[in-house]
Amino acid sequence: MRKISIILLCFCLIGCTSSIKNQHKGNIVIGATSNDDVLVAQLLSDQLEKVGYNVERIYGLSSREIISKVNNNEINIAINGLENISKELNVSSNASDINSLYELNQKKINKSYKINLNSFTKANRKISFVMVKKNAKKFNVSKLSDLKKASIKLNVGCDSINLDKFNEICRVYDIRKWDNESKVSYKKRYRKLLENKLDIVLGSSNESPIKTSRYVVLKDDKNLISSNPCVMLSNNEYIKKHNEIMKYWNTLRKDITDKKLSELNNKMNSTGLSVEDMSLDYLNK
Known part of the structure; x- marks a missing residue:
């Protein structure tokens, strides 16, 4: 009887160890500039933390710092505005054509950096x-x-x-x-x-x-003012090893519309919630 109990205990310990191991999916450093980019980065980082990543957050960076640090894998992924990235890379396009602007930035980044420019949020932030x-x-x-x-x-x-x-x-x-x-x-x-x-x-x-x-x-009647949706930049080497992050980003970016950002900002302003608390409140719904 004692021998059977010991065997069962060993299996339990092995199962617990395996469960803990599966929960920890690795370390990740996430960066962002300010304002909405930080909010979106916080939403993504909290989601990744929830599924087992150990997350370090670095906010308040410039677009130049983000591109440099993601390229060098000092930051694994980052959230930044597409228009901000365009200015840093000296990319210009028809301001009303957001898809064209995205593709031009993606081509330049793929050619010159070890970075993947991932799809943008529905929120245009015009x-x-x-x-x-x-x-x-x-x-x-x-x-x-x-x-x-x-x-x-x-x-x-x-x-x-x-x-x-x-x-x-x-x-x-x-x-x-x-x-x-x-x-x-x-x-x-x-x-x-x-x-x-x-x-x-x-x-x-x-x-x-x-x-x-x-x-x-006031209406942009000549379509001369560019939109500035949030995009995710990821280090090529890192995202290949942790490709499942794309699943969480794609789910989040589709949910982040101008209306949703407006609701989140309004709630923070009216209740005094911090970005961290607002993100947890959002994910727990």
Whole structure:
């Protein structure tokens, strides 16, 4: 009887050891820049942690750092905006054709780096100028081309995060002069619009305030403003060994629409949840 018990105990220990071994799928370092890229990276990293990966997260990187570190396998995978990558690689394309832009970036990366550029999220995160509806009607503005004449009457506010995009829109739509230009905090833009301290600001299509009836997003009527979906960059050597990560990325990227990002950002803003808590809340549903 004692001999049988010992044998059964050994089988149990072997089974437990095997189970633990299967749960640990390896180490992974995940990087991201900021804002939505960090949120998407957190969602992916928490999912990978859940299925058995030991995850290290490195956020706050520049696009240049991400490309360099993924290429050298210092970071195994990273989340970054496609437009940001394009600027770093000096890739240009028709701004309205996101698939063409993706393919051009993919070709350049495959040729020059040990990196795979994986498919992008459904969320386009397209940036445009935003106004309170009554003010847009007052100044007779509904599309970006209207600003060429109306801008001289408008007080515009821009945060440091979107300064490059602000200059790009002004250039391609030939907006040369504003009544006044102000620096404004990224988080206070919409409040200043409602308080009539600003007439117009830059906003992204996934931001929760834009979804309300108070605001209007000016139409990119010439299709000159590029979208900036999140893409996953992966080190070639690493992703070959851990190809199942693509399954989790493809599931996540299809779920991350502008509407979903807007909902997640709105919940964080209204409840004070951190990115980490918001990600866990999302995965537990």
